[in-house]
Amino acid sequence: MNPGFGLPTLRGWWQKLVAPLDGPLMAITGLLVLLAFGVMASASPERLNAQLINVAVALVIMRVLAQVPPQRLMHLAVPIYLLGILLLVGVALFGDISKGARRWLNLGFMRIQPSELMKIAMPLLLAWFFQKREAMPRMTDYAIAAVMLLVPVGLIARQPDLGTAILVLAAGFYVIFFAGLSWKIIIGMVVAGVAAAPLAWNLLHDYQRHRILTLLDPEKDPLGKGFHIIQSTIAIGSGGIFGKGWRSGTQAQLEFIPERHTDFIFAVYSEEFGLFGNLILLVLYALLIGRGLLIAANAATLFSRLLAGAVTMIFFTYAFVNMGMVSGILPVVGVPLPLVSYGGTALVTLFLGIGILMSIHGNRMLVQK
Amino acid sequence: MEFKNPQEELERFRSRLAFAGGFVLFCFALLFIRFVWLQIVQHDYYQTRAEDNRISLVPIVPNRGLIVDRKGEVLARNYSAYTLEITPSRAGNLEKTIDGLGEIIEIEAKDRRRFKKLMDESKSFETLPIRTRLTDEEVARFIAHRYRFPGVEIKARLFRQYPGGAFASHILGYIGRITDADLEKIEAREQDANYRGTEHFGKTGLEQRYEFDLHGISGHEQVEVDAGGRAVRTLSRSAPVAGNQLTLTVDAELQRIAELAFGDRRGALVAIEPATGGILAMVSVPNYDPNLFVDGIDTQSWRELNESAQKPMVNRALNGAYPPGSTFKPFMALAALTLGKRRPEQAIADPGGFNFGGHFFRDDKKGGHGMVDMYKSIVVSCDTYYYVLANEMGIDNIASFMGQLGLGSRTGIDIEGESKGVLPSQQWKRERFKKPEQQKWYAGETISIGIGQGYNAYTPIQLAQATATIANKGVMFRPHLVKYVTDTRSGEKRMIEPEPMRRLDLKPEHLEVIKNAMVGVNKEGTGARAFAGAEYVSAGKTGTAQVFSYKGAEHKTETMQAHLRDHALFIAFAPADEPKIALAILVENGGFGAQAAAPIARLVLDYYLLGKKPKAPARADEDAVEGDPE
Known part of the structure; x- marks a missing residue:
C-alpha cells in the first residue's frame, strides 16, 4: 500500500461531494x-x-x-403533484386531528403532512406547465394554471391550515407572475381582492x-x-x-x-x-x-x-x-x-x-x- | 400564434426578477422600520413591561407583636409551622384531591369542615390550609407524592399561639382570616400595601384593638418569576419589622388565680389598680380557647361555642349588664353626703320595710334593723334606709351623681364593643319607651333603684371603675389593659392612659365615712365571714341582684332552679387606707353576694396583697346570708 495515496483519494472524494454545491x-x-x-x-x-x-x-x-438535473425534475412534476393531491384528499377523508385541524395523514409507519409537499410540488408543476406551453402563454393557460393552483390551496385551507395555504398559493403565484402574467390582471386581482375582503371575512x-x-x-x-x-x-x-x-x-x-x-x-x-x-x-x-x-x-x-x-x-x-x-x-x-x-x-x-x-x-x- | 423571441422573453423574465427583488427589499425595509420602532423608539416602554413581567414583589409578613403581662410573662406569641395548602382554582376536583391527600396525611373530618368554611369565605385563587402543623415526616411523605396533586403545596407559615389556651381569652381576643369588613378598616387606615401578604387580622380583644400596633411593617422580596408565576431567584430583599409589643397592666398570676377561683361558675371579675386605672385582672368565665380561631375554626366548634347555654363567647366583664344590688348602697350613701341629703350620724328607724303609695317595700330582715345610721346601713345592708333615701333624693339626682362615677356609660377600656348598661333617669325612660304611658317616670320606681334593683343595670367594669374611683379619693382613670406599647424599631415605650380622665368633686370626710363603713362590712358585716382572719384591712360591699322577683313570697334559693337564682356581687378595695387594688365580682346565679362572690374576692386579695396562692377554687359559703350576720 502506498502511504501517500490516501490523501489525494480523500480530497478527490471530497471534491466529488461538493462539486454540485453552490459556494x-x-x-x-x-x-x-x-x-x-x-x-x-x-x-x-x-x-x-x-x-x-x-x-x-x-x-x-x-x-x-x-x-438531479432539472430535466429529471421536470419529469417528476406531474406525478408528485398528483400524489400530493391524492394525499390531501386522503387527509380530508382520513386525516388525524391535532389542535383542531386535520393536517396529518397516518400511513401506519409514519405520520406525514402532505400540505408541506405541495410547497415544492406546486411550483414544480406550474413551471413544467409553462415550459410545455412554449409559445407566449395565453389567457387560457393562466386560467388553467390558476385552477391547478387553487385546488390544492383550497384543500389545505379547508384543513384548516391558513399558513401553509398562503405559502402554497404564494409559491404558485410566483411561477405565474414570472411566467409573465400581465400587470393589468395582477392589479385587477389586487383591486378585486380588496373589494372581496368583506366576503372573504365571512368565509374565514x-x-x-x-x-x-x-x-x-x-x-x-x-x-x-x-x-x-x-x-x-x-x-x-x-x-x-x-x-x-x-x-x-x-x-x-x-x-x-x-x-x-x-x-x-x-x-x-x-x-x-x-x-x-x-x-x-x-x-x-x-x-x-x-x-x-x-x-x-x-x-x-x-x-x-x-x-x-x-x-x-x-x-x-x-x-x-x-x-x-x-x-x-x-x-x-x-x-x-x-x-x-x-x-x-x-x-x-x-x-x-x-x-x-x-x-x-x-x-x-x-x-x- | 405569436412569434417567440427568446431574448425578449428572457429580458422580460429578468425585469420581473428585478421587480421581485425590489419587492423583497421593500418588505424587508418595512420590517426594519418596525424593528426600529419597537427597539429604539418604544424601547423604554417595552423594557419596563419586560421588567414588570419578570419582577414580582413578594411581601414578607412581619412577626406579629408579642403580648406580655406586667411582669413579662408571654400571653400571645408566634411559631412557625408547615401547612398543607390548596389553591381551589388550580386543584381540579377538590373532593378527589382531599381524599387523595387523606391517604398520605391524616386529615380529620374537622379539617375538612374547616376547609369548607374557609372556601365559602374566600376567593378560589387564594391558597387555603387543609392541615396545619405538619410533622417533618408528613412533609416528607407529601413531597414524595407532590406530583399527583396540582394546586397543593407545603408552606412554612407563622402562627399565632396563646400558650395559656383559654386563659385570659376575653382580654387577648383572637385573630382570624381577613374578611371584607377587615379590608375596609385596612383601607381606611391606608394600610393596604402593608397588609398585602397578611392573612390574619385581630377579631376581638386586644388583638383587635391594637391590630395596627401588633401587625408590624411588611418587608418584601423582589423575585424574578417565570411566565407560570414561579419564583426563579431573589433579586433583593427588605426585612420586615416585627409588630410592636404590648405590655399589659394585667398580672397574669393574679388573673390565673381569679379565673381558678370561679371554679365552674359563670361570672366576671375586674380588678383595677386605683392609682392608675390599670386593669390587674379581668375575668369572664367560662372562656374559650382562642387558638381554635387561628387557622380558621371549623363550623361545628363554632356552633358549639356560640350556641352553648354557658355563652363562653360573651365577655361578661364588658358586655354583661347586671343590676348592682346592694353594692349600689355605698354609692347612694356618698351621693346623699355630697348632696347634703344625709349626715353620717343621722339615723332612721327601720320597721322592716317602707310603705309608699300603698305598696310595701320589704327589707330582707323581718322586723327591720332597728335604728340605722349611715355606717350601719352599709354594714348590715339595710334596704329601708335606702328606700327612704332614694325617695327623698329623686331619680334625676341619683342619675346625675352615678353618671359622674361612670355608671351607665362606656368606661373607654381598650377593648372594642363595650356595653353601656342602663343608668335610669326620667330622660332615659322617655327615650327608651315608645308609648306615652310608659315614658312617664313613677316616683315608686325610684325606690327600688335605691337598693340597686329596678332598671339599674351596669357592667362589672363600670362597678370596678366606680369602686376604684372611691378608693382613689375621687380621681378617676380610664380603665386600660395595656400599660405601654414598645416600638420595635426605636425601643420607645408609649404609655397608655397615664393621666386621670376626671376628678370628682368629693369631700375627703365623706369618702372617709364610706370607706369606714365598707371596712365595717368586711370586719363585722356581710363580708365578715369571707374575710375572717385577713392580715390586711379591706373595704367591701356585698350585693345580690334579683333575677326573678317573687312578690311577697319567701326567698328559697336552695329550691329555686339554678338559672333563676340571684346573681351574687361583691365590690372591694384594699388595703383600705392605701388601696392598691379595687375590684368588682359577679357570679351569675351565685345566690347571695356573701356566699359566692366575697370568697372569690378573698382569694384574689390574699394573693395580690400577701402572695398567698390558693389550692382550690373559692368555696361557696352556703351559710353566709345577706344582711345582719348576728
Missing part, C-alpha cells in the same frame, strides 16, 4: 444554520441534538437534489378571524388570544439596539415567549441580539434571496427559471410572514422562520428548495448572451 449559497445557508443553532441553544437547549439530526438529514437531501374560520382581530388590537385580550403577540413584541422591543445578550433574554428564559423554539423563535433572537442582530438576519436572508434570483436569471430553461424564481421567493415569503407576525404587523399564521425554527419537515422542504437551486445553477447557461 455562495452554501456559505449563506451555513451561516444561517449556525445562527439557528446559537438561538436554539438559548431558546430550547434540549432540542439542539434533535435539530442537529434534522439539519444532517436535510443536508443529505439537499446534496441529492443538487445532483373563527380562529382565523380572532387572529386578525388580535393583530389589530392585541391588548384587548392580553391573557387570551393577544398573549402571544404582546409577549413577543415586548421581547423584541425590550431587546433594544444590541440586545440583552445570548441566553440573557428575560422574556425568553422565563418562558414568557410562547412557542419560543418554533414559530416565535425570532422573538428570542431579537430580544437577545437586538436591532443589530435583526439587521444581520435580514441581510443574510436578502443575500440568500439575491443569490437565488441570480441563479434564476441565469437558468438555462424556462422551467428552471420559473422554478428557481419561485423557490427563492418562497424563502422570502417564509421570512417576511414569520418576522412580520412575530413583530406584530401581520396576523399570526403558522409559518416558521426559515432555516432557524425547530422542526424537521419545514427544514427538509427548505433544503430541498436549496438543492433545486443548486441543481439549476449547475445546469445554467454556459455562455452569457
